[in-house]
Amino acid sequence: MALLEVRSLTKRFGGLTAVSELTFDVNEGEILGIIGPNGAGKSTVFNLICGTLKPTSGTLTFRGENITGLPPHKIAARGIARVFQGNVLFPESTVITNVLIGMHLHTGLRTFGFLFGGHHARRREKALRERAMEILELVGLADQADEVASSLPHGNQRHICLAIALATEPRLLLLDEPVTGMNAEEVAAMLETLRKLRREQGMTLVVVEHNMQAVMGLCDRIVTISYGKKICEGTPEQTCSDPAVIAAYLGAEDDVA
Amino acid sequence: MSRSGRTWSKALSGTVFLAVVLALPWILRPLKSSAYWTHILILIAIMILATSSMRAIFRTGELSLGTAGFMLLGGYCSALLSAKVGISPWLAMLLGAIFTAAIAALVAYPFFRVKGVYFVICTLLLGFIFLYLAGYLDKLTGGWQGFQFYHISPVLKIGSLTIAFTTKTNIEYYYLAVVVVGICLFILHRMEHSRVGLVWKSIREADQLAQSVGVNLMAHKIFIFVVACFFTGVAGGLYAFHVHALSPTSTPANVFHFFTSVYCLLYMVIGGVESFYGPLIGATLFMLLREWARPLSEYWPLVMGGILILVVFFMPKGLAAFREYIPEWSSKLRRLLRQRPTGTTQP
Amino acid sequence: MSGQDVVQAILNGLCMGGTYILVGLGLTLILGVMNILQFAHGEIYMLGAFTVYFLCVLKGLNLYLAVFVSMITTGVVGLIIERVLLRPLKGAFLSYVCATTGLSLILQTLVLLAFTKGTKQLPSLWKGSFELGGVYISRERVIAITMALLLTLALVIFLRRTKYGLAMTASAQNREGALMQGINPYVMSAMVMAIGSGLAAVGGALGGSIFNLDPYMGGLAFMKGITLIVIGGLGSILGAVVGGLILGIAESLLALFFGSQMGIIIPLVLVIAFLIFRPRGLFGHE
Numbered sequence: 001m002a003l004l005e006v007r008s009l010t011k012r013f014g015g016l017t018a019v020s021e022l023t024f025d026v027n028e029g030e031i032l033g034i035i036g037p038n039g040a041g042k043s044t045v046f047n048l049i050c051g052t053l054k055p056t057s058g059t060l061t062f063r064g065e066n067i068t069g070l071p072p073h074k075i076a077a078r079g080i081a082r083v084f085q086g087n088v089l090f091p092e093s094t095v096i097t098n099v100l101i102g103m104h105l106h107t108g109l110r111t112f113g114f115l116f117g118g119h120h121a122r123r124r125e126k127a128l129r130e131r132a133m134e135i136l137e138l139v140g141l142a143d144q145a146d147e148v149a150s151s152l153p154h155g156n157q158r159h160i161c162l163a164i165a166l167a168t169e170p171r172l173l174l175l176d177e178p179v180t181g182m183n184a185e186e187v188a189a190m191l192e193t194l195r196k197l198r199r200e201q202g203m204t205l206v207v208v209e210h211n212m213q214a215v216m217g218l219c220d221r222i223v224t225i226s227y228g229k230k231i232c233e234g235t236p237e238q239t240c241s242d243p244a245v246i247a248a249y250l251g252a253e254d255d256v257a
Numbered sequence: 258m259s260r261s262g263r264t265w266s267k268a269l270s271g272t273v274f275l276a277v278v279l280a281l282p283w284i285l286r287p288l289k290s291s292a293y294w295t296h297i298l299i300l301i302a303i304m305i306l307a308t309s310s311m312r313a314i315f316r317t318g319e320l321s322l323g324t325a326g327f328m329l330l331g332g333y334c335s336a337l338l339s340a341k342v343g344i345s346p347w348l349a350m351l352l353g354a355i356f357t358a359a360i361a362a363l364v365a366y367p368f369f370r371v372k373g374v375y376f377v378i379c380t381l382l383l384g385f386i387f388l389y390l391a392g393y394l395d396k397l398t399g400g401w402q403g404f405q406f407y408h409i410s411p412v413l414k415i416g417s418l419t420i421a422f423t424t425k426t427n428i429e430y431y432y433l434a435v436v437v438v439g440i441c442l443f444i445l446h447r448m449e450h451s452r453v454g455l456v457w458k459s460i461r462e463a464d465q466l467a468q469s470v471g472v473n474l475m476a477h478k479i480f481i482f483v484v485a486c487f488f489t490g491v492a493g494g495l496y497a498f499h500v501h502a503l504s505p506t507s508t509p510a511n512v513f514h515f516f517t518s519v520y521c522l523l524y525m526v527i528g529g530v531e532s533f534y535g536p537l538i539g540a541t542l543f544m545l546l547r548e549w550a551r552p553l554s555e556y557w558p559l560v561m562g563g564i565l566i567l568v569v570f571f572m573p574k575g576l577a578a579f580r581e582y583i584p585e586w587s588s589k590l591r592r593l594l595r596q597r598p599t600g601t602t603q604p
Numbered sequence: 605m606s607g608q609d610v611v612q613a614i615l616n617g618l619c620m621g622g623t624y625i626l627v628g629l630g631l632t633l634i635l636g637v638m639n640i641l642q643f644a645h646g647e648i649y650m651l652g653a654f655t656v657y658f659l660c661v662l663k664g665l666n667l668y669l670a671v672f673v674s675m676i677t678t679g680v681v682g683l684i685i686e687r688v689l690l691r692p693l694k695g696a697f698l699s700y701v702c703a704t705t706g707l708s709l710i711l712q713t714l715v716l717l718a719f720t721k722g723t724k725q726l727p728s729l730w731k732g733s734f735e736l737g738g739v740y741i742s743r744e745r746v747i748a749i750t751m752a753l754l755l756t757l758a759l760v761i762f763l764r765r766t767k768y769g770l771a772m773t774a775s776a777q778n779r780e781g782a783l784m785q786g787i788n789p790y791v792m793s794a795m796v797m798a799i800g801s802g803l804a805a806v807g808g809a810l811g812g813s814i815f816n817l818d819p820y821m822g823g824l825a826f827m828k829g830i831t832l833i834v835i836g837g838l839g840s841i842l843g844a845v846v847g848g849l850i851l852g853i854a855e856s857l858l859a860l861f862f863g864s865q866m867g868i869i870i871p872l873v874l875v876i877a878f879l880i881f882r883p884r885g886l887f888g889h890e
Contacts, residue, residue, distance in 0.1 A: 519705050562708070
């Protein structure tokens with residue numbers, strides 16, 4: 001049984017079909033890439049998996065449980081985290097506060113109830129802070145913990161976004177264009193961090209990217225989408241030589257690394 | 258200043274403030290019109306509570322202009338329970354606030370599904386609806402004339418000591434208001450500086466991201482909305498048992514008219530939205546200013562409107578963040594002074 | 605209560621709807637183009653009415669001419685507001701809510717102080733009334749609805765047939781798309797504030813002619829404007845017209861059967877219901 005099973009996923013917006021009959025698996029411990037020309041529907045797929053959008057039809061099964069149509073916060077609770085496109089973080093909070101917010105699911109807060117302080121709460125907060133620092137160490141931002149998030153350069157901000165997603169202790173991590181806008185060094189660093197996550201923590205990753213070199217070097221398997229439909233699924237080598245993929249990208253010079 | 262140094266200075270200023278607040282009525286006693294000024298202080302305390310409630314909701318990024326309407330609910334419910342059913346004013350105030358919170362719970366879910374400025378409109382219109390209903394249901398509420406209940410006041414019996422919170426000197430009621438408002442503000446303060454306050458911050462700064470880390474947006478917004486409306490109902494109840502006469506006539510002078518909601522918005526923004534003490538600063542400053550400007554009372558909304566606009570332009574963080582503006586203004590001033598009298602700029 | 609009373613109420617309501625339409629048109633246009641709700645719009649309506657009072661009653665100008673001049677001057681006031689107050693705020697939510705609410709307080713007080721106390725009324729647009737089979741309809745109400753519909757027609761022609769009008773329609777439907785077409789958003793905002801305020805001024809003059817003038821009449825007008833644009837559909841001209849007529853008739857009938865308060869309460873409940881269950885109203889898009 002795959003970690004995430006996507007079956008016949010379809011999303012229609014009025015007359016426009018953004019995603020059509022999409023079917024693929026995400027296996028535990030693998031790094032799956034989703035590529036496709038602009039407007040192919042890749043971000044929509046993420047929105048559907050994360051619950052931001054409800055599918056018109058089709059099912060999503062995560063760890064054997066049907067998660068189709070669940071709201072985003074419930075999907076997060078089941079272990080799917082997302083790093084959004086661009087740098088979506090909590091701009092006015094410090095770096096460590098960003099991560100602490102990300103740990104929401106592990107604060108024992110539930111939906112209601114708040115802590116009036118007291119010894120028990122202080123101990124819990126201390127443990128959370130330590131864990132937050134661990135995560136910041138992992139992404140290399142431990143020494144900037146008390147900086148205001150929006151004051152950091154863009155490359156570092158991307159790492160904050162990754163740290164926030166990791167704070168939820170996910171089983172599946174979705175990354176929407178994680179290396180877009182980065183220079184070669186930063187790309188290499190991010191890719192190494194992602195590989196480390198899989199290697200050391202057994203995390204499963206799904207990556208949407210335009211940077212072909214990054215995708216080919218990082219992913220075990222690739223799903224190619226064009227106009228909302230899957231046109232290829234296979235290893236990077238298979239994908240590169242697939243005629244349908246080549247046809248879809250023909251002329252899209254900006255996507256070639 | 259070191260961490261413990263800051264904590265000590267905070268504790269000290271807090272104690273001084275508390276001492277001043279508690280001593281105020283006695284400071285005012287020698288004045289001829291001390292009862293009147295104490296009455297003003299009571300109103301200030303009530304409005305601080307109402308404004309802080311509005312701010313608590315705004316901490317999640319939503320603006321509610323229904324303050325006047327919820328005060329009406331709390332005030333009328335408490336007064337009616339006490340005057341017509343004979344419930345003790347203490348219980349009546351509590352039940353009135355619970356009733357207000359219940360109504361808030363009813364409308365919260367549908368309202369929060371409405372986006373942005375339309376949520377503001379919904380709360381505004383709700384306030385109007387309550388106002389007109391109070392006038393329409395005249396058999397219950399006394400209609401547009403309102404109703405009076407001068408003979409009822411909260412009475413506290415401790416052993417053989419009886420304290421009646423009447424309006425003769427207002428001193429007892431002042432302490433009642435201070436204690437009640439103090440407790441409510443304490444609760445709001447603790448919430449804001451706990452985990453749940455962090456959740457509100459996350460909703461305000463990036464709500465989609467907050468959702469993706471497991472925050473149930475709707476549940477948290479509804480929670481603080483209901484709690485804040487509870488406190489607004491308390492404010493209404495405090496008001497009712499202070500003035501002993503309620504009416505829904507829609508003149509600007511009536512506290513249940515939507516002007517009050519706008520004034521609360523003003524106190525909140527001018528005091529400073531980011532700071533917990535913003536409403537305190539804004540409400541106190543402006544309500545006192547208004548008293549001193551009594552001869553100009555006709556111009557008062559003009560002054561308020563003007564100041565609101567000026568603050569929005571020049572001090573968007575409000576008075577509480579006053580210290581932050583000084584470097585900004587002084588650098589602007591320095592740049593201005595560097596220009597030669599003929600108008601050319603120094604290179 | 606007879607059938608005649610009902611017909612009378614419907615006709616009266618229809619005509620009052622005309623004044624509401626003029627308020628709603630401005631509100632919905634400004635909302636569509638600038639994406640803000642202009643909280644002082646009711647005060648613009650009131651300002652228009654008092655300008656006519658000033659010109660006509662105090663300075664002796666012909667009523668219709670006064671209405672025309674008021675439309676122009678109030679339109680200019682709208683321009684000034686856009687340039688001085690709204691443009692620098694760049695649409696930041698709390699800022700513009702505070703600024704427009706502050707402005708409404710200022711305008712109310714200024715008018716209150718500029719004119720002496722006591723009820724005022726504008727002279728009748730056309731004295732007397734028509735009779736249709738036992739039902740009387742005052743001539744000035746007919747004028748009100750006629751002017752409202754004529755101005756709406758003029759607006760529609762402007763929006764569909766002129767370069768700037770088409771640009772405005774584009775801006776209202778898709779701001780970014782319009783930007784990319786090279787449409788200057790500042791020009792659009794200025795124009796829409798001018799037009800919206802001018803229309804509201806005429807609405808004020810018509811309303812002030814039928815009822816009394818008072819500096820607080822703006823608040824109620826704003827509420828009515830909100831009501832009709834929510835029911836009719838945000839950003840829709842047709843919606844504003846239909847919404848205004850429905851509101852006028854509904855108010856009138858509700859007042860007839862249940863008393864004037866219900867005439868006010870029920871529409872407000874309807875607005876909330878629409879916002880929750882059918883946010884695009886009757887004719888809105890999206």
